[in-house]
Amino acid sequence: MSLRIALLGLLSASGPASGYDLTKKFETSLAHVWQAGHSQIYPELAKMAAEGLITVEAEGSRGRKIYTITPEGRDELHRWLMGYTPSPSPRSEIALQAYLTPLLEPREAVAVLERMGASFAARLRELQKLGDPSKKSGYGGYALDLGIRQARMAMEWASDTIAHLSASGTGTDRAEGAADAEGAADSEG
Amino acid sequence: MSLRIALLGLLSASGPASGYDLTKKFETSLAHVWQAGHSQIYPELAKMAAEGLITVEAEGSRGRKIYTITPEGRDELHRWLMGYTPSPSPRSEIALQAYLTPLLEPREAVAVLERMGASFAARLRELQKLGDPSKKSGYGGYALDLGIRQARMAMEWASDTIAHLSASGTGTDRAEGAADAEGAADSEG
DNA sequence: GTCCGCATGTAAGAAGTTACATGATTCT
DNA sequence: AGAATCATGTAACTTCTTACATGCGGAC
Numbered sequence: 001m002s003l004r005i006a007l008l009g010l011l012s013a014s015g016p017a018s019g020y021d022l023t024k025k026f027e028t029s030l031a032h033v034w035q036a037g038h039s040q041i042y043p044e045l046a047k048m049a050a051e052g053l054i055t056v057e058a059e060g061s062r063g064r065k066i067y068t069i070t071p072e073g074r075d076e077l078h079r080w081l082m083g084y085t086p087s088p089s090p091r092s093e094i095a096l097q098a099y100l101t102p103l104l105e106p107r108e109a110v111a112v113l114e115r116m117g118a119s120f121a122a123r124l125r126e127l128q129k130l131g132d133p134s135k136k137s138g139y140g141g142y143a144l145d146l147g148i149r150q151a152r153m154a155m156e157w158a159s160d161t162i163a164h165l166s167a168s169g170t171g172t173d174r175a176e177g178a179a180d181a182e183g184a185a186d187s188e189g
Numbered sequence: 190m191s192l193r194i195a196l197l198g199l200l201s202a203s204g205p206a207s208g209y210d211l212t213k214k215f216e217t218s219l220a221h222v223w224q225a226g227h228s229q230i231y232p233e234l235a236k237m238a239a240e241g242l243i244t245v246e247a248e249g250s251r252g253r254k255i256y257t258i259t260p261e262g263r264d265e266l267h268r269w270l271m272g273y274t275p276s277p278s279p280r281s282e283i284a285l286q287a288y289l290t291p292l293l294e295p296r297e298a299v300a301v302l303e304r305m306g307a308s309f310a311a312r313l314r315e316l317q318k319l320g321d322p323s324k325k326s327g328y329g330g331y332a333l334d335l336g337i338r339q340a341r342m343a344m345e346w347a348s349d350t351i352a353h354l355s356a357s358g359t360g361t362d363r364a365e366g367a368a369d370a371e372g373a374a375d376s377e378g
Numbered sequence: 379g380t381c382c383g384c385a386t387g388t389a390a391g392a393a394g395t396t397a398c399a400t401g402a403t404t405c406t
Numbered sequence: 407a408g409a410a411t412c413a414t415g416t417a418a419c420t421t422c423t424t425a426c427a428t429g430c431g432g433a434c
Binding site: 190192224225226228229250251252 | 393394395396397401402403
């Protein structure tokens, strides 16, 4: 569903475009929002055209097809925006790694968290290169702001967690972590 | 890959378990970290057993199979934890909705953001019901902390964005938003 | 003429969702 | 006896990834 919404959104926001154009937008403006490759985009455009959400407005050279959003397409998009409440993804590799760090020795866990922190910092720099969200009030600005806040929050989490590990882990070995684990892995035996 | 890691992690952290037990854990402890249903879990366990990462330790009543992690399984898990750096999911419905809100009239956009804010607040309450991460130092504690911070950050983003919309949107209609949009939808025509 | 970027597609497979199907045990 | 829960599986479908495949048009 969401791929479809992303395509309708781009066609609505930036006007008629080809599959190729749209693919480029997924690689740039939408890169940190919704990823999709051309092998997914072309078939989806064909389906949407068959369902009347978009139409082929013109055909250019090299078989280039220019799609335009139809009123039905705008309706569908508007309905999704107004009627659907997205939840955070129920699958996060980051949360999974966080969940499992107590399996590691404290020294190893700190190393993993430092690496994660560095990766969040790298992402933050990458997003900041895209511009200042407070100055960019149109498409992408709000999502960019959200991404930047997310990266910052994750960095803080990583360093606070390292601090917590260092505080409770100094001068001890595997034993303490293992004892911890037994008690906290929820109420089962 | 990550489903496999989650299963190995659970078997490593909580000891031998059946597919049924593991399915229950995905519904409880792992619910906000990694979701998977039994129809995905059973075949994956069979594959992992065939590859020697886990073994059937015992068979109980009702055909219940108790799986145990093998040294090879522990290796695989340890390698993933130490050697793999997860990135944020490249597809976020929340970010997509944020990206597209400028397509709406300011009043509609505010309504959408208020609804999102309420949903983040609900998630925060749900996570807080699971316990205080500062007191829960074992499995789940770090991931829970991350989830709580994430929910709080998203709430702040939503209310700041509403404030931004209200500031720039008071006393205007669709026209201003549309002009904004044209300029900001990245460098194309 | 050949290389590069434009432009579109298909195919095979992994991952995830929803629904179907079945049988054993325990509780009332 | 009937209902609920335990316990395992398969099938069909959607979504996403990676790789294969083809042809046009402009630049050098």
